[in-house]
Amino acid sequence: MTGMTVGIVGLGLIGGSLARHLVANGYRVMAWNHRPHPYEQARRDGIVCVDTLEDLAGHPGARPDLIVLCNPLKAMPDMLSRLAPVIDRTATTLTDVGSVKALVRQQVVAAGLGECYVGAHPMTGTERSGFEASDPSLFDYALWAITVDESTDYRRFLVVARMIAEGCANRCIVIDDGTHDRAAALISHMPHVVATALINELTDNPDRNIAAALAAGSWRDMTRVALTDPQRTRAMVDEDAQNVEALLRHMAGRLVAVADALHDGDDRIIGEFFAHGNPFRDYKAACAHNQGETPSTAQIPLDIAHWREQLLESARRGEQVVAWPSDLVAVVERRPAVASAAR
């Protein structure tokens, strides 16, 4: 499986970094970009650049093992409709790097490409964009989420999993689209809305200049993401709207509960509120404590009828897959886990 040929759609920050990282790891990488301006540099980096998206699907006898959609989400339906007539569904597996997974799968299925699709989302990036900003080291030690559903073929899953483990020397967790999108809403999309609400609160305050002058580290950290391109944040939130909506209502409920307890002077509720996150504080302390130590590993023999559930349970325990020594064995690293909250 080494020497895999990978086709990259879109040589932006992520596509460019991934292509260069895969070349550095000995993979054959072809790429297409909607504009050819990065091709000169990309060719010097060892990437085979092709003239049309359709060329990326190859021709009989020379099909890529994997096509990775690294285009912006809004271009996805167009890319899929152009690939659908040309892709060899038997030879080539299709994946993507989008930050939401349920929406992309819907679009893939709508294009009639569901049978060859496995979702993926590498947890990396910077606030910059474009091939000029690409950097193969963005994929050093990265964690990916691979997303699968009941129709996912195990062999195709393994093509993506090996590209991550062998082509990128990266780790992965294997989950379903809904779990991915809810988790992404929790740790990123919803907090971006909260950060934006904080700067709106300051902007509306008649003493905003005094508040801004007194602001220190806590304010700076909590509002940093609100300073990045609000249009990009908005798109991210729109694409995961249902999960973000639910979490915003939860958060509003938590804030009102504290407000009520402060109003009533209810020490018990305030005490419980501040103690409730102790499992996460303990988890972070354990992560800091383990830093620099080699995590312990375990082998998980996979049952072809239950591999999805086995890998999801592994992810829920806080494990991450680092290698596939044979087709039905995953090697996982054991990491600290977040305990459930004491009630």
Next chain:
Amino acid sequence: MTGMTVGIVGLGLIGGSLARHLVANGYRVMAWNHRPHPYEQARRDGIVCVDTLEDLAGHPGARPDLIVLCNPLKAMPDMLSRLAPVIDRTATTLTDVGSVKALVRQQVVAAGLGECYVGAHPMTGTERSGFEASDPSLFDYALWAITVDESTDYRRFLVVARMIAEGCANRCIVIDDGTHDRAAALISHMPHVVATALINELTDNPDRNIAAALAAGSWRDMTRVALTDPQRTRAMVDEDAQNVEALLRHMAGRLVAVADALHDGDDRIIGEFFAHGNPFRDYKAACAHNQGETPSTAQIPLDIAHWREQLLESARRGEQVVAWPSDLVAVVERRPAVASAAR
């Protein structure tokens, strides 16, 4: 006024750092701590350590110009009741470094010391504590809030203002207690509650280990302050409960409004939400742009009947006082301001 004698109550992180910073700037500094363990090092640092709090009030002919209460807020009533019988109300001005100002003034007035009090709050600190962690450079380039009310004597105010400008080479803004406490709630106390609510949300999530694995920079920044001592955060929130309560209700309203707009697919409201903080984004961009440049300055001649209002308006414009070249002239630095939100 140079060569001022300052008495410091409490040689913890802030009291110790301030004492050492003042000594380095040529002030005579006396200090008392509730336990004498830092005295040996403090004496080597040039601080005159006294055996009892009462000694800090001095004796006829040798009174400190200023006593700075750097003790924990919870010790404030005890410190004030012990100082009240011994302090020379004519010779000595009383100030403090507490992070809430209305509560401290109430306690000072209750102790019968209102006439000699001027509030202060230096915007500095670390997450460490104790004299061992003290560092005079904590007061390099620091900004202070000085808090005054209609009873504040201008001469006493100037003692504190000069200690800040000349003894510390620091900047200040001059505001009232309510403005200070509302601003502190906005930029620190309320966001601490929000950060705690975020880690509680993760802790309660059945897929918390998956979310924690996928968490990246935005989550780390927005939850950092929730990882510090929750008892300290709780005390900070309790001391400013009314302002925090109001802001939590505002924030909850903003989050519910976005949730409703996502539910309804209301693009106009979502667009307005993400654009609303643009004045703060512009302000941060202006601050970054001006970094390294010397801010322009202006002289404000003060009217003894309206100095409080003049200085409060200056702070509201985003100016900071850097010097007092004569008794009724403040030199302010002009800094970027946050525009009001476009509606």
